[in-house]
Amino acid sequence: MPVLIVKNIPVEGPGTIEDFLKDKGIPYTILELSKGKQITDTGEYSHLIVMGGPMAVYEMDRYAYLRQETDLIKDFIGRGKAVLGVCLGAQMVAHCLGARVYPGDVKEVGWYKVDITPDGMEDEVFSTIAIDGKPFAEVFQWHGDTFDL
Numbered sequence: 001m002p003v004l005i006v007k008n009i010p011v012e013g014p015g016t017i018e019d020f021l022k023d024k025g026i027p028y029t030i031l032e033l034s035k036g037k038q039i040t041d042t043g044e045y046s047h048l049i050v051m052g053g054p055m056a057v058y059e060m061d062r063y064a065y066l067r068q069e070t071d072l073i074k075d076f077i078g079r080g081k082a083v084l085g086v087c088l089g090a091q092m093v094a095h096c097l098g099a100r101v102y103p104g105d106v107k108e109v110g111w112y113k114v115d116i117t118p119d120g121m122e123d124e125v126f127s128t129i130a131i132d133g134k135p136f137a138e139v140f141q142w143h144g145d146t147f148d149l
Helices: 015-024 065-078 088-096 118-122
Strands: 003-006 028-031 047-050 082-085 101-115 136-147
Touching (some): 003 015, 047 065, 047 088, 065 088, 088 101
Parallel strands (some): 003 047, 047 082
Antiparallel strands (some): 101 136
16 A cells, blocks of 8 residues: 655655655655645555644644645544654644644754654664664754644
């Protein structure tokens, strides 16, 4: 089954995620809801990946397509399918699961240490970003919003 990737703005594509899918021969579809594209049958997809963008969950009145995105995420979660959110996508997933999403106290722009859980260290993907086998990675971040878990 193919993976469905939701792209919120042209410059926030799947990048190395797309490279990974291509290398593994995993089919995928990129959906741009912001351009009026629609998806009719989510049942044909195995996973959902929601990419980032400069907007925020609490701006749904300004970006109406985010409501469709919320419905899509809830549909995948309701079907028990895997969902990965990157940046805005993570906000959207948190929102769909009932978390509060809000502006953070400070913006995080630059390279930051991110801890990798014990399960993550066993994962074939996340373990590859660990630095020298230690349970953390240095990742570039550019965001001002946060959410409660």
